[in-house]
Amino acid sequence: MRPFGRARDALREISLEAGVSVYAEGSCMARFGGTHVLCTASIEDSVPPWLRGGGKGWVTAEYGMLPRATHTRGRREAAAGKQSGRTQEIQRLIGRSLRAVVDLKALGERQITVDCDVIQADGGTRTAAITGAWVALKQATGYLIEEGLLKADPVHGQLAAISCGVIDGETRLDLEYEEDRRAAADANFVLTNTGGIVEIQATAEDKPIPESDFHELFALAKAGVTDLCAAQLAALKG
């Protein structure tokens, strides 16, 4: 049995609240059950050095977690003096995913940085972050259009992300922390609303998993992403 009697193909309670920041050009508080991620999109009028003068823009992401977002306090990365490998891996994933649905030429020579900060963590922080980041990004490009700085939206696709895993031989959607730590395998899927693949990361924990398990996880994820995409559109309509 899953916690709270959840079905194996059910998402946790999902809440996407757009426009939560008074300063950021785009923002979204993404809540997947007990996982809360604050996503803000900030527009800057310059691009990284290697893009300057090329007329193309850039979309990137940073990820962080408050020290007591978790059951036991973790070390503050700013105090440790560096971001962990896990943090870097996640923020690279978020940025790469977003760029797959943005026309960087159409964005023009500006950068949008999406900060995803985990306020509370209960598993699936990276997928909540990506799902919320897309909403924040979309608000930010909407801002550019409203301000007359862009004519058309450079965001040409919609995406969301969800985790799945194999626990006690069962494939399940949207793992929470207690499930995640016991999972034999877990997989994160970043998919578009039309079923396109943006990123798949599947990892066996203790031993390899059969291909059939992977296909079950993929099917669960597709259904989950469809629901998340609907929630994103609702959040943007406000």
Added chain:
Amino acid sequence: MRPFGRARDALREISLEAGVSVYAEGSCMARFGGTHVLCTASIEDSVPPWLRGGGKGWVTAEYGMLPRATHTRGRREAAAGKQSGRTQEIQRLIGRSLRAVVDLKALGERQITVDCDVIQADGGTRTAAITGAWVALKQATGYLIEEGLLKADPVHGQLAAISCGVIDGETRLDLEYEEDRRAAADANFVLTNTGGIVEIQATAEDKPIPESDFHELFALAKAGVTDLCAAQLAALKG
């Protein structure tokens, strides 16, 4: 005229919400107008190396700010690889202030770390942090008593903090960002509910200020702290 027609001796709208974290032993979301600081108190069963075996506990604090807590995005300290001098100064101040009202011997050989993370910044983040940190700390020692780990509360005093400043020749209480950046002088007072001094930091920005200005700022702060202390007690009663 101050923004929103506020009187020179008036606090902004104050909200102290205790117990906001599902994991931390103590927590408080402190809101001074548009400044929002999440304070969590985490108890650990070990103390720093220099205290080990001495039977004394330790209380310390860390401070951080989300990159887009401010009007324009600031660099993430974890990505920069170090905490700024300002950050270190503030977290040292918070920790030092809290220790002035804690009996470290009575706490026993354990450490309480109070994390103060600025979710949104509109001036006075360090004073909101101290005010909220005291609430989180108090909840955490309450937890130790409830759990039977302590008999008496090692927190022997109550304190809160507020900023004041001189703007256009006028002394004002609880500066917001737009006032703070134009202030000729600003001062942060950490005071107890009985008027005791825990810490005073007064700084002239462009030129020295007369002693009379300082005394006016002190008087404003004493009244402000009295109100904040009442709000703290209300939050703890919840």
Added chain:
Amino acid sequence: MRPFGRARDALREISLEAGVSVYAEGSCMARFGGTHVLCTASIEDSVPPWLRGGGKGWVTAEYGMLPRATHTRGRREAAAGKQSGRTQEIQRLIGRSLRAVVDLKALGERQITVDCDVIQADGGTRTAAITGAWVALKQATGYLIEEGLLKADPVHGQLAAISCGVIDGETRLDLEYEEDRRAAADANFVLTNTGGIVEIQATAEDKPIPESDFHELFALAKAGVTDLCAAQLAALKG
């Protein structure tokens, strides 16, 4: 047409040379065409702090690239003062993959570190590294058995890795650098000799890819890994 007239489902010339280091307990020079990775496995009699006293061992990996392994010189990470996000991502992947086929309890309280250093790079360095790392690891556990320190081999499975990608609408196996940089999507598969999934990482570069492309890539990878596993066994018999 692929470089050198290679078929879309053909590996580059593969060479796995075991035992190349006079010092390391296990080693393998893995060459996938112009990509050359030196893998050494080093046994140490202690484990990381969080495992001490638990009777379990650990397998981990580190990855590096000589500054002029590539077309243009890259900055030396030791001089830069930190490992890039890419480096950390790759070394985490290598270690995680190896651990999926090792019984850490059976290994006993010792650590095996596999260093994968790219001497020359022409695409697919992470997959060559994993493929060579398994050989080096296997030699190292063989050494422990020969020395009478272990009775049975804690490596309970065989794995290898290969990259695939979509270029000009065509799915191809084992991309070299010139293909990799033009690929619309690429995927790295870490699979066992019996078709089990250890890790899948698929990434769309510019825009999402259809699910059918992914299945083609998967099929290419399975065939490639079968050949690599045969080469590994030949190298160990060497």
Added chain:
Amino acid sequence: MRPFGRARDALREISLEAGVSVYAEGSCMARFGGTHVLCTASIEDSVPPWLRGGGKGWVTAEYGMLPRATHTRGRREAAAGKQSGRTQEIQRLIGRSLRAVVDLKALGERQITVDCDVIQADGGTRTAAITGAWVALKQATGYLIEEGLLKADPVHGQLAAISCGVIDGETRLDLEYEEDRRAAADANFVLTNTGGIVEIQATAEDKPIPESDFHELFALAKAGVTDLCAAQLAALKG
């Protein structure tokens, strides 16, 4: 009784020796009893990036301590790889204090960096540093005038600094190390020769102090600074 029979309102033996460096544009060895701080002012023809092109200058300070300036050897910050929070707090204080008496516009687009290096420490290093730094700064602007680079002195005020504290219930001026470590509270005052306030930092160590104590400390400091200002002028006349 204080060490050496000193009265509670007496400074230690003060020595300010200007022009001690053969290279620096301004310099002062400041000795407050056993505390010796070498202050050098260096003029550079450029300003930090955020000030460039604005016609304004900048005054900043750096602080350091030789490893064996103290009773027991401390770790060299350059070897540790970072400046401590205490060091950063002190150097920020010194720079901020000096800027309160300098017309940065009148200085023109150049920077003066005052290095304050503690050769020997016996309490009160930051106040000795500020007192000596003002002398070094004044020599440096004098140099700019002599060289015909400036017409008028951009230093428009005179300031000095002194510490006070409460020990065994008694308020005392200019604490030495053995007093400082036992003090119930200490306060650092940066004041002008005309009684203006530049910076006040008052800290209760173990428990809050009454307001009356603070006023006594303030009175002691005002008298002390008057004497220090006289010593500064004498040093500059040389």
Added chain:
Amino acid sequence: MRPFGRARDALREISLEAGVSVYAEGSCMARFGGTHVLCTASIEDSVPPWLRGGGKGWVTAEYGMLPRATHTRGRREAAAGKQSGRTQEIQRLIGRSLRAVVDLKALGERQITVDCDVIQADGGTRTAAITGAWVALKQATGYLIEEGLLKADPVHGQLAAISCGVIDGETRLDLEYEEDRRAAADANFVLTNTGGIVEIQATAEDKPIPESDFHELFALAKAGVTDLCAAQLAALKG
């Protein structure tokens, strides 16, 4: 008796293989017995900031060692976050030595970086590195001439390096690791083919050595460098 019955004035088996890298403008695998150093020379069209616009070029070197190049695994410097003092000392020596035989004006405003990476270490890595680096450098300037970018070779001299030491009272040429660690003194000589001195570093390990020992070491080194210079020319003729 030396290992392998080597005479006290005999080099180990020397192998210099030029052109081993498919990418670098110059390269050499230098093998002194069990010590193998891969040297690559990379040409860049810019110089360090302090040389810009002066029409002069720069030659520099970086040194590294694979973690398991040695008997026991050493920590990876990129993971440690800094290069050791030993590494910096060696790379400064290599760069300085090479510059002593290069006309930097004649090189023009470009930089040649020689990377010396130790693949396997058995004593004398810095001398093998210098000897191989000269070959790589010479290939790189040859490349500039072939490409018509330079008319004459800016390398105006030939140099090589060798270590010597005092073991059990005997002076010996080209120490291997087991000798090096027992040596009472060791010395590294960088000399030209005509007997000119580029660099001498002689160090007594446990106690000072008599001048006569130093002269014996110098004589051994001169003979050794003559042989190494012949090997360099042979390698370049290929």
Added chain:
Amino acid sequence: MRPFGRARDALREISLEAGVSVYAEGSCMARFGGTHVLCTASIEDSVPPWLRGGGKGWVTAEYGMLPRATHTRGRREAAAGKQSGRTQEIQRLIGRSLRAVVDLKALGERQITVDCDVIQADGGTRTAAITGAWVALKQATGYLIEEGLLKADPVHGQLAAISCGVIDGETRLDLEYEEDRRAAADANFVLTNTGGIVEIQATAEDKPIPESDFHELFALAKAGVTDLCAAQLAALKG
């Protein structure tokens, strides 16, 4: 002609002042003309981890330079976050030299750290540092004997250091900064009072130098060290 009409074989004015620190167990201010280095020897009752429990002691050194010790201000290494390669090279040289005249077994399981801080620099800082460091070290071991912690002095030899160089074709002793920067070659000799060699570092700057030049430099250095050793003994008698 040399500055101040100095003969080519003459030292600058040498001053060694022992016991200048009120805290350190040994200390010496070493002045070679305008080069002033403060050397302090600090005794600690523990040794580095790799020596623990072996009954042997350790002697090490650290080197630093105040930012404005030189003609133009240099960056503070503590602010830069690391020690330069030059600094590390020098402090390794100082420590290694001192250890060559100390019986580490006789010292017992304690460490002596000699800090050499350059207060003012005019060439030859490393040789002044070594010369002063020996005096500080000798005072520190004298302290251990006085305190009854050691019976015999573990310092079994006397050493000093001096630089020489070739300027305008002339070999000269004890270069000052203006000579050093124009020198075709320079060499640092660390020698004992009986002519033993502790360390020789000779470096050609622009082009190799003939062996005869090196022998002239060596002869100059021997005479210089004899005089420095006499000054050391005088300072210790003080």
